Amino acid sequence: MKHTALCFALVFVLGAGVCFAASPVPEVPVKGMVTMVDIGAKACIPCKMMMPVMEEVEKEYKGKAAIIFIDVWENKDQGAKFGLKVIPTQIFYDKEGKETYRHEGFLDKAPISERLDKLLAQ
Template identity: 40%
Template sequence: MAISHVTDQTFSTETNEGLVLVDFWAPWCGPCKMIAPVLEELDAEMSDSVKITKIDVDDNPETAGKFGVMSIPTLLLFKDGEVVDKVVGFQPKEALAELVKKHA
């Protein structure tokens, strides 16, 4: 399953069911570029237990503001539409896998 990109308009629909890891990012952000391949690997390995999405904070400021995203990358983990965990900054794949497993 490929990582999907969501917008302010599609955000609630994409995060309301199951376990969803959302990457708040921007194209100019260095650490965001570093975490992108990590998320791709995580998606390849764990797509049966978590859906991974990305939202560009520059193009979708409403959602970023709603969740108080001040630094990027910020990763929010949703379970059935509710935020259950949050990490800010680059994270290694193992740490993200543990985060997902904790809530699966």
């Protein structure tokens, strides 16, 4: 009986380590590039709504702008680092790394593209 409990505890601990391990956080903003970071969580409903938008934007701006997603439920220190109040939050940076715009909540593709195009034209 003790062995069963010990095995269960070990599986639980090892499983928890895999399930709750934080994914690596990229450097934001990306040096020398226009950067957009979407900060949210994979399990948050409005954040899930952003995922297809972010995939399209990432494909469209590949090589032109850095498009980054950070999961604050996996990387708990990132919320404070970026001064978040709500998720999702999108932050835009110019090529010099200066924050130029911040939006809280779901953001559709058109305003994202408009903002990125404006930053890329500078």
